[in-house]
Amino acid sequence: MNLRLKQKIPLRIKRMGINGEGIGFYKRTLVFVPGALKGEDIFCQITNIKQNFAEARLLTIKKKSKDRVQPACSIYNDCGGCQIMHLAYEQQLVFKRDLLRQALKKFKPEGYETYDLRPTKGMADPWHYRAKLQFQTRHFAGSVKAGLFREGSHYLVPIKDCLVQDRLTQDIINRICQLLEKEKIPIYNERHREGIRTVMVRRGQASDQVQIIFVTSKALYLTSLIKALVADFSQIKTVALNYQQSKSSEIYGSETEILWGQETIKEEVLDYTFELSPRAFYQLNPKQTNLLYQEAIQALEIAPDDTLIDAYCGVGTIGLAFADKVKSVRGMDIIPEAIADARQNAAALGFANTYYEAGKAEEIIPRWYQDGYRANALVVDPPRTGLDDQLLATILAYGPEKMVYVSCNVSTLARDLVKLVQLYDVAYIQSVDMFPHTARTEAVVKLVKK
Known part of the structure; x- marks a missing residue:
């Protein structure tokens, strides 16, 4: 070299x-x-x-x-949360379509050169769209600050006015930092590994309800802080404590305790309302989630006699969009709280044709098939790691007639398509910009059995 x-x-x-x-x-x-x-x-x-x-x-x-273009953010070069704010937004959409091309060219699923890659669907107003924040907390220059780590480091970049974050959640985290300092609440550091290490603030944009999780290694006295916080923000409905004692980079531990308020908050997507518990996954951009789910519904082309599996179902949001249009819906997720939410959401909407189970998709779906359940339609919305090898093998073995893959990682999507196209044709891929100013995109893939 x-x-x-x-x-x-x-x-x-x-x-x-x-x-x-x-x-x-x-x-x-x-x-x-x-x-x-x-x-x-x-x-x-x-x-x-x-x-x-x-x-x-x-x-x-x-x-x-x-x-x-000149990035509007004053800490853009330090933060690293956004990667392409210096690129005009219309060209960001072009770039995200090209991300798919690059990933497909790298992994080369059969026929990739002729795939129908549709133009990325963006936002009219690509600012303040993130309804959830997860900021690290540390002592910084003599006071408590919250923000993100600089890329590739544990150096905290304090954030007080994020241009892609929901304004109310930003106001709340700023006030939390003031109260943590005032109440002298222990703050995590790399040596002692005790105290508040992460704070999650999520807002249901349709309901204007807010939930908060404090992540710590041990129980803390937060009564005074919570009292002051809920007095300042009437939108706060839930305050929880999550216990994470591991030294790993995982944000949450398995145990979550509600310290104050109700178990869930309300949110809406398409034409229905649902409940979210603090640790349950839901998309970060509620406005674009409506568009994403509309694309998934359109791609699947379901019929009244269809039986549907919603893999990685979270609180059931994608599957529930189909529940009044199909014979039955089954879903699974590894987070028990999310499954409890999914069951509650289905019951609240009056659906008697749904079934949800906690566990891994790659373990549950083969068991369902062994027990006699046959799904002719499948929706998968996996994490960034993509589909598990065992689940891919199960899909290829049982071969549902209709399949939609909702992806948040173009690389693992392209990798998984290498196997899926053994059984399915890729009708088209529609990218949706869920994360403006970042190098990430979501994609909806319509797969048709050969």
């Missing part, structure tokens, strides 16, 4: 990578440069050298892209 650390080089950016970085070639060596855009001529400094590529820091831009 004709490069050395700290070497300064000129570079022409040919394309953008899956993390939003600019990519160019220097004497046939691939160089990744965060902050650079396609078509730009730049000057950069090598920061890391690997076997097949190098990484560099952007120094100057000799020729700017016409799509470059």
Whole structure:
């Protein structure tokens, strides 16, 4: 490799990578440069050298892209929560469609060159869309701060005015920091590993109800803090404590205790209302979730006699959108609280044709089939890790006639399609921008059995 650390080089950016970085070639060596855009001529400094590529820091831009904009966020370069705020929003949508192309080209599922990749559907107002925050808390410069870790580090970047975060949740976390300091509540540090380490604040945008989780390694006295907090914000309906004693990067432990208020808050999607317990998963962008679910419904093309499995069902939101249109719906999720919510939500909506069970999809679905349940329609909405190998084998073994894959990770989607296209044709892939200004996108894949 004709490069050395700290070497300064000129570079022409040919394309953008899956993390939003600019990519160019220097004497046939691939160089990744965060902050650079396609078509730009730049000057950069090598920061890391690997076997097949190098990484560099952007120094100057000799020729700017016409799509470059000034990021509105004052801590954009430090925070790392957003990766492409310097790219005009319409071009962000183009980039996210290209993410799918890159992932497909890497994994090469059969026929990928001719897949119908539909233009990304974005937001009219791509700001303050995140209805949930999970901020780390630390002592910072003599006071309690909350924010995100700088990428690749445990250095906290305090955040007081996030431009993609719901305004009310940001106001609440700012007040929580003041109260944690005032009440002298222990704050987590890397040596002692005790005290508040993470705070989750989620708002049901339709109901304006808020729930909060304090994550800690042991029980804490928070009565005075909670009293002050709920006096300031009438929207707060639930305050919970989650116990996480592990040294791992997992945010939550398995035990959650309601300290104050009700068990759940209300939210709406499409034309129905549902309940959310504190640890239950729900999409971060409620406005785009309506669009995402509409796309899933359209893609599945269900009929009244269909039997549907909703894998990774969470609180049941996708499956419940089909429940009045099919013969039966079954779902599963690894979080017991989410399954309890799903059962409660189905009952509240008057559905008697639903069944939910806590556990892993790759274990439960084969058992259902062994017990005689046959689903001819399947919706999967897996985590970023994609589908489990055992679940993929089960899908290929039993082969539901209709399938929709809702993906939050284009790489694991493309990987899983390599196996799925043994049995299914990809009718189309519709990307939906759930996370403006980040390098992430969601996609709805319509799969038709061959």
